[in-house]
Amino acid sequence: MEFSIGIAGKPNAGKSTLFSSLTETVVAIGDYPFTTVETNKGVAYMKEKCPHTEIGKECSPRRGRCINGTRYIPVEVMDVPGLIEGASQGKGMGNQFMDSLREASAIINLISPVSGDKKIMSTEEITREAEEVEREIFLWFSARFGNDWERFSKKVSxxxxxxxxKILQKASFFGISLKDVRRILSITKMNDNVSIWGDDEIMEFTRSVLTIIRPIKRVVNKGDLLDNTEEIRKKGFHVISADYELSLFRAFRSGIIRDMDSIEASEKASPKQREALEKIRTAYYSGRIERVSDLMESIVKKDLQKIVVYPVYDENKWTDKEGNVLPDAFLMDQGDTAEDLAFRVHTDIGNGFIRAVNGRTKMILGRSYILKDNDVIRIVAKS
Ligand SMILES: Nc1nc2c(ncn2[C@@H]2O[C@H](COP(=O)(O)OP(=O)(O)OP(=O)(O)O)[C@@H](O)[C@H]2O)c(=O)[nH]1
Ligand SMILES: [Mg+2]
Structure with a gap:
């Protein structure tokens, strides 16, 4: 999968509950710390309105699925075991799991607003919790990135x-690309001569990776236990309830609700279940809690600045060579070009690029055409 979202946070934050609701898989959930002892990986879906509705033909996705005109685009998520203060030095379950976060394109910092003695925390306490986890991640990454720096700088000199x-040789540790290195250097205006880099530059670069390239999203879980979430949302936190999401998913599975979005009870629902569903509905409709699907969309589209592009072989029927309608939905970067899309389809198509065609307007597009969200594009290439 092209990218992955990591769920990090202290033990008991509800990471595995969130992971289960996102990936529709069952993993261990427990009311005790360190329930999870190994990183879980799974596939979640980002929802988009599918362009097949415009041509009145059903699509056949190669990956993911399409239900009632909503396309489910796969995104990998990881449930990372709980991090505690000192984790970067090996405390708690240690730091081996931090390594999983190197693979993440974005990190959800999941925070429980309930302390060990079941008291609801203040906004200040929640902020401190968030900072603590981020500090551990930062310390771990900067120590590993700066490891053996002198030898490295001598070697590359x-x-x-x-x-x-030269920077990339070290920075590839973060799983980032040359494009990412350039982006950091241009935003931070850092001196790119690594032979003069010391601790300050190592830390600044690490911090930039964690803000610019691999954004950390602060998300408060267990919003169902909070009466008022306005103050915490004003501080830039998202507020969700992994528990509600998991309940809704189970209700959907057993036919108690017809779809996950509108939360309408079906005739199968008992009066008690209706009451529970009504409570969940009110929490969402009042805006007190955000849907997890909206959170995912915000991470992928706003933070990671991804767009969805549908490559096709036939610009009129929107099919591939075999006649499958809209088989692929690719998540691309904002600013990517028609040529980037061609390479994404196949290296040979990229190398043989002749032109592209806009599937809606039938306009001919050059290799430097900047892709737009929801574009349907045909690539014409030498074969
Ligand atoms: N009220 C409420 N409880 C929740 C929510 N999400 C999770 N919990 C509970 O919090 C406890 C911990 O949940 P887990 O998902 O196991 O937490 P975790 O972060 O994976 O914990 P570790 O694996 O130990 O790091 C369980 O008792 C869950 O049922 C929520 O949204 N609301
Ligand atoms: Mg867990």
Whole structure:
């Protein structure tokens, strides 16, 4: 999968509950710390209105699915075991799991607003909890990135390659690309000469990776236990309830609700279940709690700045060579071009690029055409 979202946080934050509701899989959930002892990986879906509704033909997704005109685009998520203060030095379940976060394109910092003695925390306490986890992640990454720096800078000083490529040799530890290194250097205006980098530069670069390239999203869970979430939302936190989401998913599975979005009770629901569903509905409709699907969309589209593009072989029927309608939905970066899409489809298509065609307007597009969200594009290439 092209990218992955990591769920990090202290023990008992509800990471595994969130993971289960997102991926529709069953993992261990427990009211005790360190229930999860190994990173769980699974597939969640980002929802988009599918363009097949415009041409009145059903689509056949190669990956993910499409239900009632809503396309489910797969995104990998990871449930990382609980992090505690000192985790970067090996405390708690240790730091081996931090390594999983290197693979994450974005990190959800999940916070429980309930302390060990079941008291609801103040906004200040919640903020401190969030900062603590972020500090551990930061300490771990900066220590690993800066490890053996002198030897590294000596080694690369003899290489006749651009400075940004020298930086990449170390920064590839974060799983980032040359494009990402360039982006950090241009935003931070850091001196790119690694031979003069010391602790300050190592920390600044690490911090930039964690803000610019791999954003950390602060999310308060267990919103069902909070009466008022306005203050905490004003501080930039999202507020969700993994528990509600999991209940809704189970209700959907057993036919008690017809769909996950509108939360309408079916005739199968008992009076008690209706009452419970009404409570959940009110929490969402009042805006006190956010739907997890909206959170995912905000991470993928706003934070990671992804767009969805549908490559096709036939610009009129929107099919591939075999006649499948809209088989692929690719998540691409904002600013990517028609040529980038061609390479994404296949290296040979990228190398043989002749032109692209807009599936809606039938306009001919050059290789440098900047893709737009929801584009349906045909690539014409030498074969
Ligand atoms: N009220 C409420 N409880 C929740 C919510 N999400 C999770 N919980 C409960 O919180 C406890 C911990 O949930 P887990 O999902 O196991 O937490 P975790 O973060 O994976 O914990 P570790 O694996 O130990 O790090 C369980 O008792 C859950 O039922 C929520 O949204 N609301
Ligand atoms: Mg867990």
């Amino acid at each position: 003899h290489l006749s390659i651009p400075n940004e490529e």
